[in-house]
Amino acid sequence: MEKSFRRFTGSEIVFDTIDQLIEIAKINDPASFSEKLIEKYERIMIERPSSMAVLNILRNIASYFVEHGLEGLVDHLSKLRSEYDAMLWKAADIASRRVTSGEKILTNSNSLAIRRLLKLLKDQGKDVEIYITESKPGKEGILLAEYAESLGFRVYLIVDSAVRFFMKNINKVFVGAEAIASNGAIVSKVGTSLIALAAHEARKRVFVVAPSMKFSYETIYGELLKVPEGSIELILEPERDETLPGDFTARIPLYDVTPPEYIDAIATQYGLIAPQAIPLLLRSIYGSYPPFVPSLHELFEKIKEKYHG
C-alpha cells in the first residue's frame, strides 16, 4: 500500500513522484515504467486533481517518454527534479526579499514553498514574527508551526476563525498554491481565500509563493480547476467527539479559489508578478501565448495505446 497523498504538499508530491519513477526507469522495462506512469497520473487525477505542479511534471515526463522511450530518461528525470527544486528555492528567495526585519507575517497550511521562504528568512538573519493558522481540515498549520519554531522564529498559532481578529497586527500574508489559473486565481488550501479577503479588507499585502510549474494550462481553454472535497474523518477530534450526533453530516472542502484581485503578487522563479500578468510571463517563457502544451489526456492515451493497447 502506498501512503495517501493527503498529507503531502503539492511540491512534495512532485519530488516523491519523480523519485519513484527514477527507480522504475532504472529497471529498464518500458512496459513497467508506462504502467507506473499511468497509475501515478490516474491516482493524482482522482486524489489531487488541482495539484498542477505534479500534473505538469507528469506531462513533461510523458512527452519525453512518448518521444524517446527510456533512452536517457533517468537523466531527464534527475534533471527535472533538480530544476523543480531550484525553481522552488528561487520563488521562495524572491518572496523573501519582500520581508523586512521586524515584520509580522501570516501564513497557513504547510506548503514546502513557505517552509523554504521561512528557511531563507532565517538564513538572511531577518527577525520576523510568524502567525500560523491551524488549517483544518488536516491541521497542517501545526506542523508548520513546529518547523518555524525549530528555525527559532517567534511563532503564534491561531485557530482558522481568528484570522480577521489578528489581521490588524499583521504586515504581510504569504501563502503557497496548488494551482494558478489563467486569470491569475489560485487554488490553495481551503481557508486561503478567506485569509486573502481579510487581508484585502485590512489593506495587507498578499503574496503567493509558487513556481510557474503550478500553472494550469487547461484553464486557458476554459477548463475549470477541480477542487476536491474530503471525507468526514478529516475534521473529527477524538477527544471531543465521543458523543457525535448519529446522523452527523459534513462537507469538507480541501482547497478553495482565491480571486486575483485579492492577490498582490505571485512570487515565481522568474520574479514577482501581478497575478493578472500570468499570460505575459508564459508568453516570455514559451515565445507565444497561448503556449503550445500537449494535452495530458492525449499523451496518456498514446502511452496506453503503445504499451498496453
Next chain:
Amino acid sequence: MSFPQKVLQIANDIKTMKIRGAGKIARSAAEAMKEAALDYSGEADLVAFKKYMVNVAKLLVSTRPTAVSLPNAVIYVLKSLREATSFNEARNNVVTYADAFIRNSYEAVRRISEIGAKRIKEGSIVLTHCHSTTAVEVIARAYREGRVIKVYNTETRPFLQGRITFAHLRKYGVPVVQIPDSAVRYIMNEVDYVVVGADTVTSNGAVVNKIGTSQVALAAKESRVRVYVAAESYKFSPLTLVGELVKIEFRDPEEVVSREWLSKHPGVQVLNPVFDVTPPEYIDAIITEYGILPPQAAILILIDKLGWTLDSIKYSENILENLERIIE
C-alpha cells in the same frame, strides 16, 4: 464570606464554560441570585443581606469578564433591593425579580424567533456560526414555516460548539451540513442568509460574538448575503456607552492543542481569543424582542430599555464598583 453551594456551583460552571451562551449565562446568574437569597443563612438584617447580595453579585460578575448578559442579569435582580424596606421584602424582591428575568428571557427568545423567521424568504439556505440558542430558535422556526431548507454550520474550533448546534437543529428536524471554519468563504456562494447570536452588542452597534463571526460577516458582505444577529436586549452593553472597550478574553491554549504538545513546543505561543468584533457595517439587522433594529440604532435599546443600568454607570466604568451603588 461564604456562599451557598448551589451559587458556587453555578459560578464555577459559568467560569469553566459548562454553562455557556450569553442567554444561558444570564438566566443561570439570575437563578444563582435567587438561590443565594433563598439559602441566605446570615442575620435577618436588611443591611447585612444587601451586603451579602452585592458580594454574590460580585462573585458572579467576575466569572466571565466579557459576557455582558451576566452583569445585566445580575444588575436587574440587584436593583430590586433599592426599594426594599425590610429584610423579608428584600429577599422576596430578589426571588421575584430573578424569576421575572428568567421568564422574560425565554419570552424574548420566543419573540425573536417569530420576528427573525419572517426575515427569511422561502426555500433559503442559512449559515450559522458557533452555538446560539436564539439563532437556532430563529432558524428552526423558519424551517417549520418552509423558509429554511438547509443549514450550513461551522464546527467552531477550538471548542466545537458547532457540534452542539448540529444536534440542536437536528432535534427540530432541520437538515444540517457542517463545514470547517476555514470553508466559510468557499460555501458562502450557496448561502442566502447568515444568522448568528451575539455575546455583546455595543452602543455603536458592533457585535461581539464567538471568534470567527466577523470573518463570516465579511465573507457574507462580499457575497451580498444578508447577516442577521439575533440578540435579546440584555446582551446590549451599557458600559460601552461611556467608552468602555469590550475586553476580549483569551482562553487556555490547551483548548487548541494538547498539554503534551505545548510542553514540547515552548517556542510556539498559542493565541486563543474567544470573541471578535463584527463592525456594524457588516450587519444588516439586529433582531431583538422589541423588533428589528439597524445595528447603528443599538443606542435606542440602551437608553429606552436598559436605562436603569445607565444610571448606575454614570460614576464609574468599573462594573464591580458599580454593583454597590446600584442598591443605594
